[in-house]
Amino acid sequence: MRTRFTIFVVFALAAAFGLPVAAQSFVPVTYNGSVLQFGSGLNTRNTTNTFQLNIRGVTPETEINRLLAVLAEGGQDDLLKEIEDRDLGNISIGGRLGPRINAVSISEVDGKKRVIAVFARWLQFAELRGGYRSTDYPFGYVEMFVDPKTGKAEGTYIGAAKIRWRRTDAAPGYEVEVESFATFPGKLMGVKERKR
Numbered sequence: 001m002r003t004r005f006t007i008f009v010v011f012a013l014a015a016a017f018g019l020p021v022a023a024q025s026f027v028p029v030t031y032n033g034s035v036l037q038f039g040s041g042l043n044t045r046n047t048t049n050t051f052q053l054n055i056r057g058v059t060p061e062t063e064i065n066r067l068l069a070v071l072a073e074g075g076q077d078d079l080l081k082e083i084e085d086r087d088l089g090n091i092s093i094g095g096r097l098g099p100r101i102n103a104v105s106i107s108e109v110d111g112k113k114r115v116i117a118v119f120a121r122w123l124q125f126a127e128l129r130g131g132y133r134s135t136d137y138p139f140g141y142v143e144m145f146v147d148p149k150t151g152k153a154e155g156t157y158i159g160a161a162k163i164r165w166r167r168t169d170a171a172p173g174y175e176v177e178v179e180s181f182a183t184f185p186g187k188l189m190g191v192k193e194r195k196r
Helices: 061-083 125-130
Strands: 004-007 029-037 047-055 089-093 103-109 112-120 139-146 152-167 174-180 186-195
Touching: 029 152, 047 112, 061 103, 061 112, 061 152, 061 174, 089 112, 112 152, 139 186
Parallel strands: none
Antiparallel strands: 004 174, 029 047, 029 186, 047 089, 103 112, 112 139, 139 152, 152 174, 152 186
16 A cells, blocks of 8 residues: 655746745755654564755756656656756765755745755665566655744655656646655654754
8 A cells, every 4th residue: 555645736836835945045954853764565663763854955946847847748757867967965864875865846835934855766776676666666755844933844755756747627737746655654753954
């Protein structure tokens, strides 16, 4: 059983969902906290680790719109090729060296700062050799809501995600769907924002 998360295309609809942060005015920031990851498959053990997300820049709105067009026309494989060489920061779980962040969107939603970070996850050799289904989930995904007064945040961490473009009957008529390979996505807790 997998849990699906549907994320509306907030990037292209800034007027409806809040204005994105301009790339030129961005100040590098670090988020530190804990991540609770739920077990799945044969390993049902839950684990808690430290979490650190360093963001050095944001993806401009015009570029996000272009990437959404790539996703709509070519699917997630084309999107992965477009972003995998970009470096907007990095993510670390449990103090280990982690992958580069490839796309970042920061906007305001209901008085809170919404941070979305997407990255090409590191695939394990055993996954590739065995041709496992997990290779269909090549992205990592972080979404946090930050209180601007306290700098405290909570959110979602998906270590292996599939990203799709879907047309819907409801407004705005299309959406980006992020699906977690695990039974449940991880929870980011006790996160604190620190400007650098």
